[in-house]
Amino acid sequence: IEYDTADLVILATILTVTVAYFTKGTLWGKPKDYFTDLSLANGAARAGKTRDFVKKMAEMDRNAIFFYGSQTGTAEDYASRLAKEGHARFGLKTLVADIEDYDFENLDTFPSDHLAFFLLATYGEGEPTDNAVEFYEFLSADDPQFSEAADEPLQNLKYVTFGLGNNTYEHYNAMVRKVDGYLTKLGAKRLGAAGEGDDGAGTMEEDFLAWKEEMWQVVCKEMGLEEREAVYEPIFKINEDDTLTPDSENVYLGEPNKHHLEGKGRPPYNSHNPYIAPISKSLELFTVKDRNCLHMEINIAGSGLNYTTGDHIAIWPTNSGRETDRLLSVLGLIDKRHTVIQVTALDSTSKVPFPAPTTYDAVIRYHVEINGLVSRQFIASLAPFAPSEYAKAELTRLGGDKDAFHEEVSSRYLNIAQVLEKLAPGQTWTSIPFSLIIEGLTHIQPRYYSISSSSHVHKDNVAITAVVESIRLPGSKHILKGVTTNYLLALKQKQHGDPNPDPHGLTYDINGPRNKYDGIHVPVHIRHSNFKLPSDPEKPVIMIGPGTGVAPFRAFVQERAAHAAEGKKVGKTLLFFGCRNSEEDFLYKNEWPEYAAKLGDSFKLITAFSREGPKKVYVQHRLLEHAAEVDELLKAGAYIYVCGDAAHMARDVNATFGKIIAEHRGLTEAQGEEVVKRMRSSNKYQEDVW
Ligand code: FAD
Numbered sequence: 001i002e003y004d005t006a007d008l009v010i011l012a013t014i015l016t017v018t019v020a021y022f023t024k025g026t027l028w029g030k031p032k033d034y035f036t037d038l039s040l041a042n043g044a045a046r047a048g049k050t051r052d053f054v055k056k057m058a059e060m061d062r063n064a065i066f067f068y069g070s071q072t073g074t075a076e077d078y079a080s081r082l083a084k085e086g087h088a089r090f091g092l093k094t095l096v097a098d099i100e101d102y103d104f105e106n107l108d109t110f111p112s113d114h115l116a117f118f119l120l121a122t123y124g125e126g127e128p129t130d131n132a133v134e135f136y137e138f139l140s141a142d143d144p145q146f147s148e149a150a151d152e153p154l155q156n157l158k159y160v161t162f163g164l165g166n167n168t169y170e171h172y173n174a175m176v177r178k179v180d181g182y183l184t185k186l187g188a189k190r191l192g193a194a195g196e197g198d199d200g201a202g203t204m205e206e207d208f209l210a211w212k213e214e215m216w217q218v219v220c221k222e223m224g225l226e227e228r229e230a231v232y233e234p235i236f237k238i239n240e241d242d243t244l245t246p247d248s249e250n251v252y253l254g255e256p257n258k259h260h261l262e263g264k265g266r267p268p269y270n271s272h273n274p275y276i277a278p279i280s281k282s283l284e285l286f287t288v289k290d291r292n293c294l295h296m297e298i299n300i301a302g303s304g305l306n307y308t309t310g311d312h313i314a315i316w317p318t319n320s321g322r323e324t325d326r327l328l329s330v331l332g333l334i335d336k337r338h339t340v341i342q343v344t345a346l347d348s349t350s351k352v353p354f355p356a357p358t359t360y361d362a363v364i365r366y367h368v369e370i371n372g373l374v375s376r377q378f379i380a381s382l383a384p385f386a387p388s389e390y391a392k393a394e395l396t397r398l399g400g401d402k403d404a405f406h407e408e409v410s411s412r413y414l415n416i417a418q419v420l421e422k423l424a425p426g427q428t429w430t431s432i433p434f435s436l437i438i439e440g441l442t443h444i445q446p447r448y449y450s451i452s453s454s455s456h457v458h459k460d461n462v463a464i465t466a467v468v469e470s471i472r473l474p475g476s477k478h479i480l481k482g483v484t485t486n487y488l489l490a491l492k493q494k495q496h497g498d499p500n501p502d503p504h505g506l507t508y509d510i511n512g513p514r515n516k517y518d519g520i521h522v523p524v525h526i527r528h529s530n531f532k533l534p535s536d537p538e539k540p541v542i543m544i545g546p547g548t549g550v551a552p553f554r555a556f557v558q559e560r561a562a563h564a565a566e567g568k569k570v571g572k573t574l575l576f577f578g579c580r581n582s583e584e585d586f587l588y589k590n591e592w593p594e595y596a597a598k599l600g601d602s603f604k605l606i607t608a609f610s611r612e613g614p615k616k617v618y619v620q621h622r623l624l625e626h627a628a629e630v631d632e633l634l635k636a637g638a639y640i641y642v643c644g645d646a647a648h649m650a651r652d653v654n655a656t657f658g659k660i661i662a663e664h665r666g667l668t669e670a671q672g673e674e675v676v677k678r679m680r681s682s683n684k685y686q687e688d689v690w
Pocket residue numbers: 312317371372373374410411412413414415447448449450451465466467469471480481482483484485486548549551688689690
């Protein structure tokens with residue numbers, strides 16, 4: 001939602017009156033509570049603050065600003081880490097800044113002895129993240145209007161850039177590359193290389209670590225900085241408060257914001273404020289040794305949420321009891337897990353990433369990503385707090401050795417608590433400041449799912465199709481359990497009458513804080529997407545969706561079948577689906593004939609069962625076999641849709657279409673690829689990949 005100034009003033013006034021009314025003055029005089037009203041927090045927070053970062057830096061006596069353009073939180077996390085390191089190691093006076101919170105007209109007045117860092121993720125098809133749109137539009141304008149219209153307006157600006165991208169997408173790191181180009185063209189001077197991290201290759205963290213070491217050397221030389229011995233300074237103050245208990249009504253036990261604390265939440269529901277939705281149906285589409293796939297229907301009636309076919313639903317997960325206990329135990333906090341803590345930011349520019357007062361248990365269970373890939377830098381930062389000299393030396397070794405870290409930690413899918421357990425068996429890590437845990441682990445992120453129902457047919461019920469993540473390494477007892485999908489599995493088990501749902505001993509607290517999720521509920525929000533059927537149902541469509549990539553195509557076919565049943569003419573609807581085996585993991589096997597009965601000749605399902613024949617067959621092979629028909633449909637204006645695995649399948653399918661077009665139209669392969677590219681830019685080739 002975009003607000004103009006008048007809206008912001010009105011919003012701020014409403015917020016003030018609302019807060020005054022509901023709190024009856026109890027909040028006056030306390031530090032700003034970011035979570036007081038999340039539906040308004042961003043707009044209201046922006047209303048009263050300056051958007052002039054040069055002025056703000058002067059007022060706060062800062063000389064380095066770290067702007068982040070972040071969609072899922074990684075760029076923001078990197079900005080915070082870099083700012084912290086810049087301060088601890090080199091004495092920079094740092095400020096972390098959401099790029100959306102500032103105007104850039106006076107970037108030309110940025111002092112030459114200051115430094116600006118830009119940590120920018122690329123989103124979707126080479127686009128800026130939502131919070132970086134305004135900044136990007138300003139900088140990419142033909143003639144950006146700076147406050148002092150000089151020839152090389154940014155000649156005083158020294159800057160550093162790092163981009164977060166995914167090389168499986170065509171416009172790899174487009175955002176940082178373009179921003180870097182514009183800044184240089186306007187006369188600014190970049191220090192160090194323009195860093196690029198690649199999520200597609202799984203090397204984001206290592207790319208970041210390698211880039212930043214060289215970058216700091218250049219920055220030190222250029223800015224005359226000297227490295228000092230880094231001493232840890234906490235960002236958050238944690239106070240145990242024995243005047244409160246978990247029963248005190250103002251204590252957050254995992255509720256995402258004040259409305260949820262006071263009741264069960266209130267609309268508008270969005271990425272800051274989930275709807276606690278009832279699950280109307282759940283089942284396993286298949287269950288074979290070590291693999292299963294869930295189908296769930298989530299009811300959004302009366303929530304004010306809506307969706308259209310092709311959108312995504314976000315599920316807000318809860319960490320498992322087993323892993324919550326493991327981390328609390330290893331930190332020596334298990335006995336005081338329900339002690340109430342007050343958490344405040346020690347620096348006015350940092351915000352506490354969850355609402356407080358709360359408990360150690362609630363922070364670990366609901367707010368922190370405790371299972372994910374461990375950061376090597378974080379491991380190194382724990383060394384001073386190790387319970388033994390051996391553990392300290394090991395942390396320093398692993399923190400400093402990329403290959404050893406990969407071999408002993410990340411490739412074994414260990415989480416942070418497992419690493420600490422392994423380095424100091426039977427000991428507790430009581431010296432680690434809890435602030436460091438909050439700083440070093442990322443905030444838990446909702447996971448997205450491509451909605452597998454049609455909004456035309458099931459307006460109020462959102463279906464998802466999710467494979468339960470369960471990865472066992474050969475020769476190891478440890479099984480990596482996906483956070484969200486195993487939580488969903490537990491919900492399914494409970495719905496089917498299991499009184500103690502416990503997939504693989506994970507023990508989820510599925511009734512939620514204060515039993516607010518009882519009766520099989522899950523916190524969700526909806527994200528609208530551009531992955532859409534043509535508005536004219538007569539247009540032909542070609543869909544490629546192996547595995548759970550079939551999710552949105554179940555929705556597409558369901559919708560077209562409904563149109564056909566309503567007497568509408570429906571164009572050719574071709575679906576390529578692939579899985580291992582027709583008897584094992586053929587998703588919605590029994591539904592396709594129902595849709596075919598309604599759609600008649602216009603529907604065709606083409607399957608590729610990779611493990612049935614002597615040779616492995618994938619969807620792209622089937623596509624080639626049907627090349628003539630595919631090309632005919634393309635000539636008749638067909639739209640192409642690809643969903644599922646970004647790393648391999650989507651690329652291969654793209655190349656196969658290029659090949660088919662080239663062969664059938666007497667073009668070179670390069671020209672065939674060019675045709676596919678043009679289809680992409682005119683939205684006739686759409687991808688929904690992950
Ligand atoms: P997580 O806990 O997030 O783990 C995921 C992976 O991270 C693991 O498999 C592993 O590779 C890695 N990992 C985790 N912990 C570690 C560790 N300690 N060390 C090393 N590696 C680790 N999925 C579907 O099934 N169906 C869909 O329709 C669907 N649609 C999607 C649409 C979009 C737009 C996106 C972005 C994703 C979609 N996904 C879909 C994927 C889904 O969002 C989740 O990523 C997936 O379900 C796994 O979530 P999880 O929380 O269970 O696993």
